[in-house]
Amino acid sequence: MKEAGTYLYSHIWKSFIRNERWRRNLITRLLYALVGLNFIFIFLTLGLDVSSTIAGEGREASGKFHEWIVWYLLADYLVRCIIQPVPSLDVVPYLRFRIRRSKLAGNIIIRSLFSLFNFLPLFLILPFVIKVTAPFEGIQAALLFLGGSFLLVIMNNILALMTGMLTRINPLNWLIPIGIATAFFIFDRMGGSVGDISRSLGMALTEGRPLAYFIPAVLITAAVILINRLLHQYLRVDRGSSVSSYRTHRNAFTGRLARFGDTGRYMSLEMAMILRNKRPRNAMFFVLFFIVYAFIFFLAYDEQERYINMLFTTMFLGLGAMSYGQLLFSWESTYFDGVMARKNDFLNYVRAKYYLQAILTLITFIPIAVLSYISGRISVLLTTALMIYLLGPNSCLTMLLATLNDGKVDLEASTFMNYQGVKGSQFIMTFFFVIIPIAICELTSLVAGETGGIIVLATLGILFVIFHKWWLKNIIVATFMKRKYKLLEGYRKLSA
């Protein structure tokens, strides 16, 4: 009989290929394949472009590339700390088996190696090695640099995994990545040059100096030892809940909106759902991140074409509502049987969801309107018209598509890189979400000028807002009720 530990690795593969995601219809699978190929194409083009550009610099080319290594590693480490999931909970079911914890720790590390972040640098490094290092420094140097780069990527992976575990044990440990980033910036500002250190590192790797390989290897070993110790100490079946309660206690559900009747009560419940659960909470955090990006877009980038400005404004305005709205019913998939079996006022329940979506749009509208006014890139009137349109037809479209989504969402799972519950239809929705209002505005503008476009957009939005009770009842609730059994069946699945 095989030892249970030997099954661990085959289970990683089985959990991947048996995921419900692959059982979707052919069109959705094709869509995934196309999106995947598109990403590969974009990154490959980017890598080749960078390498071709710097290859023109002759012998200086290597230095130009090398001086970014440390900055890349730092950025990669920070992003991984925030985004990369820590797969420690994946091994909890194996705790009851006769498997040593060190083996489980090894399994967690191996699971983390499949992260997309370990493959992304390949698109930059491989073209560089082929186009620059090999022709100018020789094959041996190219292979040494390639090997060293892999070592650095693995080092980052393990260090981020270790940091991720530490931050989950105690949120104060976030000071570690923040401290590291601050130290690098201060060093660079105070006259030191991270670029020079980076150049030296790149050179040392290319020349095969042992110290350049030894230091990452030591860091990897130290991190692996610490990960092992942390798992020995903290890998228990009850750890997940104790950490989550620590985080969520600060946001109390007061039901303050209950004074607005049933709709207010449902809104309170919905807000508690968002604030007290990891995935919706992080999704809202992402919205904040995009608002920061909006500042950069409006204030730092050069003037863009009118339709590009409209495209980004629509995206910024609608992102909050869309992040929440695309999983409108799926958010509650883990307790939806209870919702449907109990007495409820379903129309008010759906209205609460609509109002919350509208509030999110209004909240994002304030900074975006200010930014459009300050930058003068897009008129405030047009921004307002787009916002009203989003409150109307786009909200209706988002909610309608949410009634087609029978994907289950685990509220306590990590948000980042987590597409659980997100279906192909949502990708299509994103496209229509931004294209339709722009098309309406641009086409009307051709006939009636820019003001005409704004009036049409705003009028459509106002009509949908005024008659929201009608379409909520006759379109959203009616469609939901027609699909009720299918949705409930999807929500009951163990994985989605």
Place this chain on the structure above:
Amino acid sequence: MIKVTNLVKSYKRKTVLNISELTIHDGEIFGLVGNNGAGKTTLLRLMLDLISPDRGSVTSEIHVVARSEKWKDYTASYLDESFLINYLTPEEFFGFIAEEYGLAPELTEARLAGFSEFFNGEVLGQKKKFIRDFSRGNRQKIGIASALVTEPRVLILDEPFNGLDPSSQIVLKRILSDFNRANGTLMVISSHDLNHITEICTRIAIIEKGVIIRDIQNDGNAMAELASYFSLRKESM
């Protein structure tokens, strides 16, 4: 009264439930026993309109459950943890349910006070402890109490004794019996525990492969009949 008529449910062409007729009368505590996969939960879900039948219907009082939602006004249920909103505290959850059923806060509080022995001081007043952070047994207690607090005319429970400690099982049996006596509530309870089911149920049905094969009035000899059926079945396997 709950009336099941020509009810058929299949999954992937395999019939998992086929009940031509079943009537459960007001005031009855109807026990449903059967081995794993027999169709107990499927029947309960159909009674609550959580899955759609391929054929037939379930009528609660005068309402066909798949066509109306009026039956929800007087029905309460707890099948599994998907009936709990686990990011709420028990107090918030009970408060939410009470609002849904239009109960005044004082009345809810008074009714919850009746569960103090069942809760054993471990459920209420736990200072911002969310339902997801409770033990499985206490989550089960919260789910059952959330159904009973509305004082329904129809109560549907799936494996209510699962996960409860022996003392709580005894208390629950008493609560259910007293509740039925006081309110004349129609109860449908599924369980694997023959002792519990025979102690509290007035009528017991054995379900196997989706078909009700015995319908026993519990006049005191039901345990012997059930034990004989299940032991014979084990021998024939």
